Amino acid sequence: MKSITYSEDQLLPISAIAHFCYCERRYALIHLEQLWAENRFTVEGEILHERVHAEHHESRKYFRQEYSMAVRSLAWGLIGKCDLVELWLNKDGSRQKVSPVEFKRGRKKESDVDRVQLCAQALCLEEMLGVTIESGQFYYWQEHRRSDVLIDQALREVTIGLLERIRALQDSGQTPQAEYEKRKCDNCSLVDSCMPKSTNARAKQVERFIQNNLHLIKEL
Ligand code: SF4
Structure with missing residues (x-):
């Protein structure tokens, strides 16, 4: 486990x-310049997550489901929410297994980005609950089926590199x-x-102008 390095106001949203x-x-536009705009994809994502929270909650003696669980890690500097966390308990009440489940629109097509986000959730849960998480799952709304993801060393390294x-x-x-x-x-x-299109073209115009006038700039 990494030593604690981040304060609350330094946490990155997952x-x-x-x-x-x-x-x-x-x-950078969203997180440095505070811009945000909705489109069809962002709205569909939000609606899906609202539906997730209205779904059935299952709780048995040694098994619990926690929907919309707030998570954070001060060691990795992360904050966010898990769509669903499933917890299997031992008879003495200790945690036997913990697994985050992320809900996805459409059919199975998870990308590295999805896997990295699931891994970031696992890093938070490990710190909060003092467990090691070996796998998580994606649930595909359109197919009503789950797919397993290993939270292995390779995925952890990709995730940590991306955070850096x-x-x-x-x-x-x-x-x-x-x-x-x-x-x-x-x-x-x-x-x-x-x-x-236009900001790229403008930047290229400025670059061309500087290149064409480099001799003048050097003489200054
Ligand atoms: S470069 Fe394209 S993808 Fe990136 S912020 Fe601009 S419009 Fe979006």
Whole structure:
């Protein structure tokens, strides 16, 4: 276990990992410049999570389900919410197994981003509950079925490396330039604020101007 290094106001939201993986500029617009806009995908995600919390809660003698569980880790500097945490108990009441479950729209297609977010939830639960988490699950709403994810060393290393990159961007305070990519920009809720085509073109114009006038700048 890592020693405690982060204070409450330094905690990164687990949801920020998805923004960063989708586009580093998107992360910076939301988390450095405090911009946010909804689109179909963000609204569908919220509706799904509301439905999750209205679902059946199961509780037996040695098994419990906790929906919408707030989690955090001061060691890893993370804060967030698990859609569902399942806990299996031993007869003496101690925890035998803990597993986070993340609900997804549509069919099975989890990406590394999804796995990293699940791993971040597991890191928080391990610190909060004093357990080791070996696996989690995704639940696919459209298919009504679950898929297992191993929280192994490789996934932990990817997650920790990503957290370091996010913190480096956060500490730099610099919003990266826009790079227009049809596939991601056309589905991004921030496209109107970001203006990836024009901001990219403007940045290139400035760069060209500097290159063309480098000799003048050197003479100054
Ligand atoms: S519009 Fe494109 S470049 Fe801009 S934040 Fe969204 S994904 Fe990133």
